[in-house]
Structure formats: structure tokens, C-alpha cells
Amino acid sequence: MGRDSGYKLLCSSRSRRRKGPPGLDWEISFHQILRRQKYQLIGGHSAVKKCRWLHESLTRNRPCYKEKFYGIESHRCIQMTPCLACDFRCLFCWRTHPEDLGLTGDDGMYGWDDPEFIVEESIRAQRRILSGYKSHVLKGLLEESKYLEALNPRHAAISLDGEPTLYPMLDDLIGEYSRRGFTTFLVTNGGNPKVLNGLGEEPTQLYLSIYAPDEDKFKALCRPLNREAWRKVEESLESLKNFKSPTVVRLTLVKGFNMDDPKRYARLLEGAEPTYVEAKAYMYVGYSRRRLGYGAMPSHDEVKGFAETLAGEMGYNIVASSEESRVVLLSRLKAPRRLR
Numbered sequence: 438m439g440r441d442s443g444y445k446l447l448c449s450s451r452s453r454r455r456k457g458p459p460g461l462d463w464e465i466s467f468h469q470i471l472r473r474q475k476y477q478l479i480g481g482h483s484a485v486k487k488c489r490w491l492h493e494s495l496t497r498n499r500p501c502y503k504e505k506f507y508g509i510e511s512h513r514c515i516q517m518t519p520c521l522a523c524d525f526r527c528l529f530c531w532r533t534h535p536e537d538l539g540l541t542g543d544d545g546m547y548g549w550d551d552p553e554f555i556v557e558e559s560i561r562a563q564r565r566i567l568s569g570y571k572s573h574v575l576k577g578l579l580e581e582s583k584y585l586e587a588l589n590p591r592h593a594a595i596s597l598d599g600e601p602t603l604y605p606m607l608d609d610l611i612g613e614y615s616r617r618g619f620t621t622f623l624v625t626n627g628g629n630p631k632v633l634n635g636l637g638e639e640p641t642q643l644y645l646s647i648y649a650p651d652e653d654k655f656k657a658l659c660r661p662l663n664r665e666a667w668r669k670v671e672e673s674l675e676s677l678k679n680f681k682s683p684t685v686v687r688l689t690l691v692k693g694f695n696m697d698d699p700k701r702y703a704r705l706l707e708g709a710e711p712t713y714v715e716a717k718a719y720m721y722v723g724y725s726r727r728r729l730g731y732g733a734m735p736s737h738d739e740v741k742g743f744a745e746t747l748a749g750e751m752g753y754n755i756v757a758s759s760e761e762s763r764v765v766l767l768s769r770l771k772a773p774r775r776l777r
């Protein structure tokens with residue numbers, strides 16, 4: 438399917454029925470906002486954005502917790518998505534939802550771009566982002582060797598925005614990155630178990646986000662567009678044990694919403710046997726500040742307290758943590774496996 442093959446990206450029957458306000462071109466408006474937020478848009482539905490930790494790594498030698506845990510070098514990491522649309526509307530999401538802008542529906546006219554094109558353009562976009570750091574090298578603030586390494590990224594975090602499993606050529610996209618020597622992290626909301634189960638090409642590490650211990654809390658917090666979403670998330674959880682690559686269940690903990698019952702999470706995760714559980718605090722950033730209060734962000738100690746109970750219930754160990762990212766890593770392993 439080529440770049441110009443135009444058909445609508447429709448993630449829900451609701452978006453199929455609704456249209457944007459009269460006279461407003463939905464896609465143009467939404468993309469303008471994303472550009473203002475410094476997204477590098479690629480083709481019709483993909484994007485790259487500079488990760489805060491890429492900047493921190495280049496300017497202050499401070500990598501993200503995934504470098505510390507798994508050896509993924511922040512300065513060589515592309516934060517990207519092959520699909521800007523999402524089938525959830527999570528309250529805690531830092532990204533802009535169409536509804537935040539008074540727009541309805543995700544029905545931009547997209548043609549699905551080829552994986553090769555997306556991968557190639559994501560690397561070019563990353564190099565455009567990095568061009569701004571050349572002056573740091575000239576001023577002696579950044580080692581040239583590190584800058585040159587950064588220009589040759591080795592890792593793709595397929596997690597920036599939207600839901601990657603809505604992109605119909607995800608398999609080939611992962612394969613295309615792998616062929617170029619990249620490691621990949623795929624982060625999914627679990628709403629498309631069929632896509633997960635059908636992946637011929639596994640990512641280096643698979644992340645499944647679990648946002649609530651039961652359906653009621655899930656619906657209140659994630660506002661999925663699909664009525665069957667919870668059942669699908671449960672199905673995705675079940676499929677984790679079929680993966681050869683390490684799997685991570687990521688819990689985004691929102692105070693007052695979803696972190697009062699670690700035992701219930703333990704029961705939910707029982708059969709999934711993830712290699713890791715990342716218990717991570719919701720961060721009061723981006724557009725989420727319009728939907729939640731500051732008090733919804735738990736402290737690192739609160740995340741730790743939650744993680745300790747969960748670890749005890751699951752028979753997992755706490756194997757790493759990062760206070761600045763307010764994340765605690767649980768596993769049956771003694772220490773996280775380095776991927777590079």
C-alpha cells in the first residue's frame with residue numbers, strides 16, 4: 438500500500454459518524470497544533486518528537502531510566518509513532534486529544550505510508566532535531582563523538598503518541614527498524630489483541646499499558662472509543678506469555694483514580710507472567726493538566742509503597758527504580774536484562 442493510497446483512518450464507529458465543526462479542516466487544525474508542539478510530522482499519520490531525555494543526555498549526561506534499566510542509549514533513541522490516532526481518550530495522557538481542541542472524531546484523510554518510508558523519514562527527522570546541537574559541539578559543550586553517535590540512532594521507541602497497533606503494517610515497520618540494526622520498544626494500550634497476536638516480527642521489548650485493575654475504573658480513566666476495549670485489553674494481557682521477547686506491563690498510577698488496590702492488579706496480572714512490571718507515576722504535564730489536578734500525581738514514595746505491596750502479592754522482586762521518573766521496576770529476574 439503506497440503513500441498516496443488514500444482512505445480514511447477511522448478508529449471507531451463513533452468517529453465514523455461524527456464530523457469536525459463546519460468549515461474547519463480537522464486534519465489541518467490538528468496537525469498545526471502538533472507542529473507548534475514541535476512534532477516532526479512524517480507523511481500522513483506518523484511523527485517524531487524530541488524526547489526530553491535525548492536533550493538531557495546530550496546537554497547534561499543524564500539519560501532516561503530505560504538507559505539505566507535496559508541499556509537503551511537515550512542519545513541514540515528516536516521517539517516516534519506510526520499512528521497519531523488513538524482509540525482511547527485517557528485523562529492522564531499528556532498528548533492533545535482532538536476533543537481538547539473542540540474537534541470531534543479522528544477522521545483525517547490519510548493514506549497509509551510504507552514502513553520503509555516511515556523509518557527512513559524518522560531517521561531524517563531525528564537528524565533535523567539534532568542539527569540544533571551542532572553549536573554545542575562547536576562551543577565544546579558536547580563531545581563530538583557523542584554527537585556523531587546520536588546522528589546514527591540505534592533505538593526506536595514506538596510510543597510517542599496515538600496507538601501504534603492501528604497502523605496496519607506495524608510488523609513490517611518493526612522489521613524495517615530491525616534490518617537497520619535498531620532495537621525497538623513497542624508500547625500498546627492493548628486495545629488490539631489481534632494485531633499483537635499476529636505480529637510475525639516481535640519488538641525487542643513489548644510494553645502493554647494497564648491503566649486500571651477493573652473495567653469500571655478503566656472506563657472512567659481511559660474513556661475508550663470501543664465498548665469492548667476492556668475485554669480486548671484482557672485478551673492482550675493473556676497473549677503476553679506467547680512472546681519470546683521480554684514483556685513489560687506498565688502501570689500508570691494516578692492518585693485518587695487507580696492506585697488504591699494493588700492486590701487487585703496482582704490478580705489481574707497473575708496469568709500474564711510479564712518479565713517486568715513498571716509501576717510509574719502519572720506526571721502532571723502537557724494537556725493532562727487540563728483534565729486532572731496536580732494532586733493526581735503520586736510521589737515516588739507513594740509509587741514505591743504501591744510497588745512493594747504489588748511485588749509481595751505477585752512474588753516479584755523490586756529490581757530497579759528511578760526517583761526522578763517516579764518509576765519502580767518489578768521482576769522475577771534478579772536485575773533487568775541489558776538489551777545492548
Ligand code: SF4
Nearest residue numbers: 488501511514516594
Ligand atoms: S526510551 Fe523513551 S524516554 Fe528514553 S530516550 Fe527514548 S523516547 Fe525518551
